[in-house]
Amino acid sequence: MHQIKNITMAMGIAIMLVACNRNNTSFDASGSFEAEETLISSEAVGVIKQFDIEEGQTLNAGQNIGYIDSLQLHLKRKQLEAQIVSILGKKPNVSVQLSALQEQLRNAENEKIRISNLLKGDAATPKQLDDINNQVAVLKKQIEAQKSTLNISSDGLGKDALALQVQIEQLNDQIAKCKITNPISGTVLTKYAEANEMTAVGKPLYKIADLSNILLRAYVSGNQLPQIALNQKVKVLTDDGEGGYNQTEGTIIWISSKAEFTPKTIQTKEERANMVYAIKVKVKNDGLYKIGMYGEILFSDK
Template identity: 45%
Template sequence: MKRLIVFVAVLSLLSCKQNNAYDASGNFEADEVIVSAQQNGILMQYTVEEGKQLKSGDTVGKIDVRSAELQKEQVQASIEALSQKIVNPKDQVELVQRQLVVQEAQLEQQLRERTRTENLVKSDAATRKQLDDINAAIDQLRKQIEVTRQQLALNTYNTNTQNRSILSEKNPLEKSAAQIQEQINKGLVINPIGGTVLVNYALQGELQVVGKPLYKIANIDKLCLRAYITGNQLPEIKLGGQVILRVDNGKDNYKEYPGTITWISDKSEFSPKTIQTKDERANLVYAIKVRVKNDGYLKIGMYGEVLWTK
């Protein structure tokens, strides 16, 4: 009877020792993002709270950027003023064309008058001087018509040149307006990733400066256990390998999760004081990361153990 009791005790001890054995251990962590202010000013609106779930692209705050808005309005007013300086080539061309039509009509009238005067001169009803005066007037009109035609050709060119000069001032102003708009956009606090707010650093109404942290957020739907293994264990694992993660669940129980090895360090390091490896005599260890789906029970910083799947 005594032998049976001793045998059962030994089995219980071995079973307990086997259940407590693990291949690596570490703490859970997540990729944390610290969202900072991108503009200077008073935080006018702010809806961030610790523990709050946020989606990527959510607008969670607004910094006062009224000075930048006024600068943009000033630039836009300058652009509108330049637009009023632009000349329409069509209006100028129509004016010169009407002048040309009048001159050509005068020339036709003078040509008819010359013909009539030539007939009068032949019949001694007009003097030679009258005919010479008409010819001089015709020559003068022809010169004026030639100048008007040249003016008509040059008018469009000059107008386009003037407009290009004005538009050359407009383009830099538009670029300046776009830059100011970018500064205005940075007044909005846009949440970069979907996740849970871990820490809130700001309050509505506070003065913010560029680079000042507002809050810390992380996606805790999936966590990574950062653990350390010895060099002897290194050949036993591979990237993408499946393992079992174990965390405490009560006094003597464990809760297990399937995990995937997503990273293995290519450099060894000295064992952290807070980490116990399977071989406690090992001075140099390798860090690994095991990703696991979080059911809400796992927390950042929680201790966990890794068991290789056989």
């Protein structure tokens, strides 16, 4: 009976020692998990006709998830296209409008050749040749002047049409922005809008974050800085819910260059330190780690 009592007492002491040892586990730093969150906002004004996402849903980059009413933009584009057709229809046909003067010039040049031949046989006078030369010169100037006027008119109408074409391109860009396309792969954290609601440029639609890799923001004292470096591998531990810890490996990807006062919710290894430095540890997430979850860091094996 006495032997059984001694064994029971020894087991109790062992259990207490294990529990105390677990509760007194020393960590180099601690903090909470966060993610790089991206707020996706509307790029158009109008009624949301379709918006197919839910909080917690995983989206791929480039995935179409809805659209905003763009009927008025389409109608405006059709109006501009019709205006362009009308303007280009007014452009003069330079060759047709110059054909009469060019025919007169050809006749005058033929007459010049005929008079030149007659002059050689003393059948025409020098004045007749001078008159036909002047007529040819005048017709050439008229053709050049008319051509210049027609080209200026044509260029002006072309520029008017080009200005409308630029407006069409702007409308095409606005119409494209009516499609709600998810820009990055990740998980929808918060949804701010619903189908059939009115939205505007810059109004938030949803918040998304890539949770395949998650960040543990922790704080260290100035005395601990020599122990850490960028790209250093560290141990990351979280409560497993049974009094123990889940352990994985993380990488230090950022160390603050300036000190700050210790956050009220954070305790570092040296609890009396007033000033600490923030660090970020990147951890591969298999679904275990959630935003806001508490975690601890070991810089080396204890």
